[in-house]
Amino acid sequence: MKRMIIPVLSLTTAIFLLGITGCKPKNAGSAAAGDAASRVYVAPGKYDEVYNFVSGGFSGQVTVYGLPSGRLLRTIPVFSNDPQTGYGYSENTIPMLNTSHGFVPWDDQHHLEISQTNGETDGRWLFANANNTPRIARIDLTTFRTAEIIEIPNSAGNHSSPFITENTEYVVAGTRFSVPMDNDNGDVPIDTYKKNFKGTVSFIKVDPNSGNMDIAFQILLPGVNFDLSHAGKGPSHGWFFFSCYNSEQAHTLLEVNASKRDKDFIMAVNWKKAEEYLKQGRGQKQKVKYAHNVYSDDTHQATSTIKDEVIMLDATQFPDLVYAMPCPKSPHGCDVDPTGEYIVGSGKLAALIPVFSFSKMTKAIEAKDFDGDYEGIPVLKYESVLHGEVQKPGLGPLHTEFDGKGNAYTSMFLSSEVVKWSIADLKVLDRAPTFYSTGHLMVVGGDSKKPYGKYLVAYNKITKDRYLPTGPELNQTAQLFDISGDKMKLLLDFPTAGEPHYAQAMPAEKIAAKSLKIYDLMKNKNPFVTMGEKESRVERKGNRVDVYLTMIRSHFSPDNIEGIKVGDEVYFHVTNLEQDWDLPHGFAIKGANNAELLVMPGETQTLKWVPEVSTIFPFYCTDFCSALHQEMQGYIRVSPKGSNVPISFSLGKNSDATVEPEASK
Amino acid sequence: MKKILIACSAALFMMSCGGPEGGYQAKEGDETAEKPTIEEYDPHRGEGKFKDYQPSAALNASMAESGEKVYDLKCASCHKLSAEMLVGPGWKGVTERHSPDWILNFMTNTDAMLDKDPKAQAMLEICMVRMPNQNLSDDDAKDIFEFMRKNDGVK
Amino acid sequence: MKTKHLSGLQKILVAVSAVMLVVVLFVPLWKILLYAPQYPEGLTLKMYPHKLGGDVEIVNGLNHYIGMKTLHTEDFIEFTVLPYIIAFFALFAIIVLLVNRRGLLNVLFYSFLLFGIVAMVDFYRWEYNYGNDLDPTAPIQVPGMSYTPPLIGYKELLNFQAYSWPDVGGILFFGAGLVLMGAVVLSWIDKRKKRI
Secondary structure, three states: HHHHHHHHHHHHHHHHHHHHHHHOHHHHHOOOOOOOHHOOOOOOOOOOOEEEHHHHHHHOOOEEEEOOEOOOOOOOOOOOOOOOEEEEOOOOOHHHEOOOOOOOOHHHHHHOOEEOOOOOEEEEEEEEOOOOOOOEEEEOOOOOOOEEEEEEEOOOOOOOOOOOOOOOOOEEEEEEEEEEOOOOOOOHHHHHHHHOOOOOOOEEEEEOOOEEEEEEEEEEEEEEEEEEEEOOOOHHHOOEEEEEOOOOOOOOOOOOOOOOOOEEEEEEHHHHHHHHHOOOOOEEEEEEEOOOOOEEEEOOOEEEEEEEEEEEEEOOOOOEEOOOOOEEEEEEEEEEEEOEEEEEEEEOOOOOOEEEEEHHHHHHHOOOOEEEEEOEEEEOOOOEEEEEEEEOOOOOOEEEEEEEOOOEEEEOOOEEEEEEEOOOOEEEEEEEEEOOOOOEEEEOOOOOOOOOOOOOEEEEEEOOHHOOOOOOOOOEEEEEEEOOOOOOOOEEEOOOOOOOOEEEEEEEEHHHHHOOOOEEEEEEEEOHHHHHHHEEEEEOOOOEEEEEOOOOOOOOOOOOOEEEEOOOOOEEEEEOOOOOOOEEEEEEEEEOOOOOOEEEEOEEEEEEEEEOOEEEEHHHOOOOOOOOOOOOOEEEEEEEOOOOOEEEEOHHHHHHHOOOOOOOO | OHHHHHHHHHHHHHHOOOOOOOOOOOOOOHHHHHHHOOOOOOOOOOOOOOOOOOOOOOHHHHHHHHHHHHHHHHHHHOOOOOOOEOOOOOOOOHHHHHHHHHHHHHOOOOHHHHHHHHHHHHHHHHHHOOOOOOOOOOHHHHHHHHHHHHHHHOO | OOOOOOOOHHHHHHHHHHHHHHHHOOOOOEEEEEEEEEEEEEEEEOOOOEEEOOHHHHHHHHHHHHOOOOHHHHOOOHHHHHHHHHHHHHHHHHHHHHOOHHHHHHHHHHHHHHHHHHHHHHHHHHHHHHHOOOOOOOOOOOOOOOOOOEEEEEEEEEOOEEEEEEHHHHHHHHHHHHHHHHHHHHHHHHHHHHHO
């Protein structure tokens, strides 16, 4: 009988051990589609199908990727200075980063929008917001350079920006932090939030030809946090929708205190009405201070102008200007479908996705179907404006994009997935896990009237084990999905720069065809251009020295400069005489406290340099330009203060001065 | 049975071999379009747009004047007007060494000529720097040619 | 026959169970594994006889989103009492060996069984309380959702997959029970043999 006990004991032990090993879950690693490799393979020398513009978040820059390969094509300096190109360091570009707070060489770049015509991406400009010191930039997509930056007054944290109307009539800005208005006394106790803190949304007019921006008007709104926005299109053209949270009006521990109410709002702004009121002269002029910076491709020079006035419309004084649509639990994403009829709010703490109907909204407004008001803004009845709710979509819905075939794709932060659902019947059709915790997602042309579809990219907040480890700091990661079929298919992971938030993409043709190759030297209107080596020279005016320097493969002219003194303010005006594509020359000088210059063919850029010791300083070309690139160099002799060495400069005079000239002693 | 299996896997294999659809292709990048037609290379004329260019017998002074301006901006960095070599050869006598077509084609179709022309390649071996494409218009090139003639004593 | 006394095998079994219980004092009894997309490497909660271990701080950080109370060793009387009870049973087993009476072995086994059942009920009770006693002002509220982890096995809690299993200590604890049961069964067999 004893013999029985041992088998019984060992059996039970075995069951336990089985249980232990059996409780390990399936590996979270994902299976990519079987033909993923061939779907993302772009052969050497071939071009990608799509340009993908990705916001850089805390890098302050914008990156450009090719899809489907995920290859990084370019980093565009926008709100942060960039030592490799000299952006924000050269005299030409320093004014671009000027603000009412002075020179601000960093920002947090969240959202992007490609300019549109008739609601379709037209590839002319790319707008980018700065979240920290409120600004909007316009990037010229022929040069892939920042062409203009405008600061937003009466704002703190420009988050719901830079979304545009369907013909790029306006680009908008909405304040994330409500604050006292610039013109009011801002020295108030923080706990007077309800009384003194206000929100604004700004409408910035975009010139249809030049793209130049100008603040048309601002709308004064209750003090809440404005989060995201999108313009109406088609039937809803003329309206703009802003999601907002913190209707609790908390000013501390928002994590808890701004999450109490069951519903916050999507504010529907009738901007066509605002235009009428503006025409009637009913806006209030307000004293403010903001910078407007423009870069000219003719003069190769940025100028910064400080402006001092905006026109304000107080929403509470115009009852048909703004309506509040209740939206569950701290809405984040606010996305309008391609038909312009449906507005998707994504309550990041909600367990469902509400979809609002524009036609129901206009009917409810006509019928005055209100549920009281919020701080003077009429609140529409939730049920009257609701198309329906997507039930059990997943956890932590954030952003929604569209494929133009009646489907919507929503990113789920908490449950880390992309969920595809049908707009018409609000049924979940498919879900794909993401690695890990997706913030924004993007479909090619996914917020336009005519999405290109085909690809979806999820921009994930957490990377962890997806790539080889690189210490505690990891690049963020993006994931490319094929959405052409019924089921989403994972094709590719690729690391990104900074912290991508929103992104934009469009087919390559339009942009590639217009891409500029060189700056025409004949049209260079820079005041310090050197038109040919014959004109290269060095001029002194007091302690300011202007060096008119040219570059061509592979020498500078002049390359021997004497007569500079310690403490002189030396300006190198460097002109690249090349006229061939992809032949920049770099300019770097020892001891420079700023950066190098990277000068494109036909371009003139200026670097300031103040030598602090008397010695010989070398300078050289940093961009490998030809077989004789290492020979592309020069010397500058810096003499002590008060020295009487005259200004002299030369190129190609190779002599051995065994006896030093008198003047140098 | 085996045959069916093989057929199936072959079909699968072929499906998986399908490359990406679409993809942007710039017209210039189209390699097949650029293949030259089978034609004897004419070292006297070079290769490019210009053929049988006939300069006027006497110098066109206004053309030569505009040519000098372009020279100062785009050529003088590397070419002296004397026979002395700087980065590239000096221009003294250039209109006697080459035909008008050859010079004009080399100015406007530099890269192609450097890849093909024996005389251009011989110069490259001496100079070590490929002549940059300076984005000259046809008229610029003719003006410069006129300025070269002036430099060579044509009146 | 001295049927009142323990046989040689029974002595060995009781001794083994005493040793197992002593080991239980130093190793984790139970573990709860939590996997979520954001935590591909998983989060572990380990219950020792005297404390909570593992990623307690991270789990507490997450709990506040759904309004769950944070976990602290000091909040549980169990972690004060449990080591003494386990030590008591280890000591009891040694006493059974010394006294060498089958009657006392039975007392040991049935009291141990009772304790085991009470312990599991208690464990379930506090899991239930934690999963259901939620802060009504929590940022994330899913109607009808509770977050009681499974007593044993697998359960999905929002974006987390939760697995609850005995750890080394738990296995040893059950093992000690089974070994004691074996000793008791041996007494029955002896009795039956005598009748025959």
